[in-house]
Amino acid sequence: MTAQTMLGAAATTGRFSIVEHLLAPRELAAPLHMHSREDEFTIVIMGKIGFLLGEKVFHAGPGELVRKPRxxxxxxxxxxDEPARVLEVISPAGFEKYFEEIGQFFSDGAEPDLEGMAAVSERYGLQMNFESLPELIERFGLVRPLEMDGTPPAPA
Known part of the structure; x- marks a missing residue:
């Protein structure tokens, strides 16, 4: 998954930001996680996106909007089995900077610095459940996210 800020806090006086995510076929975007400060709204631009929200599992396609509350x-x-693209509207703005900050913890070919990532996550009020990765990958027939181990996605 890639994350690119399309519209940051400065452009909206902090009310919201927009981040674009590109996902490879069958790619898991992230482990289970929970935001304490932001609501997210996912707009599917291209592809079929699966969601796990609480205990609810569902899919959305191009033009559909999914709300992920804090x-x-x-x-x-x-x-x-084709690349997908989504836009995330994050309200209030600020969390878009998280993606820039965690990039330093993923070196090519090296294990990610999970302690460093945990410290950044804590500053942003984000809880990450890394232990959820194997179960999510197996349950939904996915590949491991690039950011989690620094290597390109491969079949699970």
């Missing part, structure tokens, strides 16, 4: 465990993935 204080709820969630994740999402490319549920198809």
């Amino acid at each position: 204080d709820q465990w969630h994740t999402f993935w490319n549920a198809g």
Whole structure:
């Protein structure tokens, strides 16, 4: 998954930001996680995206909008065999900087610095459940996210 800020806090006086995510076929975007400060709204631009929101599992396609409220465990993935693209509207703004900060913890070919990532996550009020990765990958027939081990996705 890639994350690119399309519209940052400065452009919206902090009200919201927009981040674009590109996902490879069958790629899991992230482990289960929960935001304490932001609500996220995912707009599917291309592909079929699977969502786990609390205990609810569902899919959305191009043009559909999914609300992921703060204080709820969630994740999402490319549920198809073609690349997918989503826009995330994050309210309030600020969390878009998280993606820039965690990049330093993923060196090519090296194990990620999970302690460093945990410290950044804590500053942003984000809880990450890394232990959820194997179960999510097996349950939904996915590949491991690039960011989690520094290597390109491969079949699970």
